[in-house]
Amino acid sequence: MASGDYRKDDFLEESRADSGINSYCSLLKSEERSTELGGPRDKFPAVEERLDSAYGSSSLTVESLTEIVEGITLDREEAPATSSGLSEQEENIITSMTEDGDTILHLAIIHEDTVIAKQLIQLFPKEVLDIQNYLYQSPLHLATYLNLTDVVKSLVAKSVSIELQDRDGNTALHVACHHGLTMCATEMTSEMSPTKLALVLETQNWKGLACLHLAALSRQHQILKLLMAKGADLNIKEGTSGKTALHLAVEIHDTTSVKLLLNGGANVDAAMFNGCTPLHLAVGRQDTAIANLLCQSGADTMLRNVEDETALDLADGNNDILALFPFDDIQISGRSVVGVNF
Template identity: 75%
Template sequence: MASDNCRKDDFPEENRTDSGIDSYRSFLKSEEPREPSADFSGPRDKYSGGEERLDSAYGSSSITVESLTEIVGECTLSGAKDELARISELSEQEENLLTTVTEDGDTILHLAIIHEDKLIAQQLIQLFPKEVLDIQNNLYQSPLHLATYLNQTRVVKDLVDKGASLELQDQDGNTVLHVACQHGQTECATEMTREVSPSKLAPVLEIQNWRGLTCLHLAALNRHHQIMSDLAKKGANLNIQEGTSGKTALHLAVELHDITSVKLLLSRGANVDTAMFNGCTPLHLAVGRQDATIANLLCQSGADTMLRNMEDETALDLADGNDDILALFPFDDIQISGRSVVSVKF
């Protein structure tokens, strides 16, 4: 029933991300494997049991920071800038080495980022053409995805400046901006959007992951207020609906009882009366959750108290005798069971 949806805290599951980065961390800087972080709850079929991942395509043992440095050093990456900028100057053997992928689909740039060797990563970014920068591994993660997960802001900046794609989606449908919005990587998000024209950024902001969530939805779900504000300034559609139940960021903020997000969205011009697929407005949700403070804020912002959901219920019908909420609704009209019958005129 729609009324149940209006009352129930059924916003999408939070904090689901790709599985790959935790497995990567198990061998960062040649450390012992670690237990997967609780922050990462995505599928783990490829890395069950927390075993150490081996990048066998580059040899019979796990790649270490030292071996990465040796591999890159053999390609004279410390030479002149002109040599760094033109892959055509590499020998065929060097080019094959640098563009080889591991059995997990990682390029040497993926590995440099995984090992958090930022200097090598930055050198490789200058060396590689855009097509190599956008190679996705078996989890559909580009180097930019990994740099964002690990909050390597400078690497993110270099990749974006070189033209790395913002539209590629990983195995959960997340773009790199989705990742930044979910994990609160504010500086990474800023670097991704700083120099991008509105016409190029608009389609990125409209992309939904496989759970139907845009970047703004993820920022709202995770209470990342600065990122929400930045996305609004960049022209994000504040009224865009997620794909499963038609909630806007304002619906999600109301469900979370997040008054800061509610105020932010309303001040930026979010539509206070946008309805979910079942007809519930943010006011329906606030009243159904007995949140008088947010319900009052919505009413002050012009929420229509007489809108009905698919069950033909107004927000007043969901008040359940809560005096604080009932006090918000005017009684200028004669009503029967919450339905306005006729205005009283003398």
């Protein structure tokens, strides 16, 4: 699958998004059962039902969504606004939620009805657009998961909060970086102020991973290029072991990412919390090609980790890797000695 081709089937398999999807699927099943039994198709439920799973007892289809949006538009034209600037019907609808905390906008996005979603985005204030469901997913999270670039663009144009984190600590930009959704990531970063962008790029999810780390782990080279162009800190360390994106790229033997990061100015000698540099990892994994790249980029072969080991100590007799090191690196009792005169 090409980078960025994140299909709906993939989204359905994401456990973190099961709340919204399941609520929508249950609505469709409810509708199908009602139709099969010859029963009526209920319209959108009254606001009084929202505490009882809000939309749960009713069907939600493209037609019903259209009716709701048309109703809001007519009500906006004909009914007086409340103190909040919204009509009573608008307030009722936007405060209605499913048992999973999904708003009508969440459901329109899950339904992948971009026309309705964009209409709702224009109708609703920012506070509603930032509502998170019970898995802490905002509409922007869901639109990103489903790669609905136009919806993402509309949400960004209304200045939604890009820094909101879901139950895994991921922002919508984390999602885009992990799945290679370059267009969504581009929309989210295009109009963001440098200060806010820096904040989002530094944000770590609950596994300690920033956007750059996820892009490296997922071999998302276009995303890496985008983040580098946006000024991402290439030496930011993930929170569990202190690895940089370069360490992660070395670990998964991704030569392309290693080259991108080195050419972008990543610190070739960055140390993890245990003192291991990317060269330690490359040699320890017997990756001659990447070890060679790191040496050509000036990696210090004499740096020691907390176990007092240099990268050469980890070569384990691999002649191809040993050949990368200077001939004056002499091992005495397991320690490298430079320039010793005998």
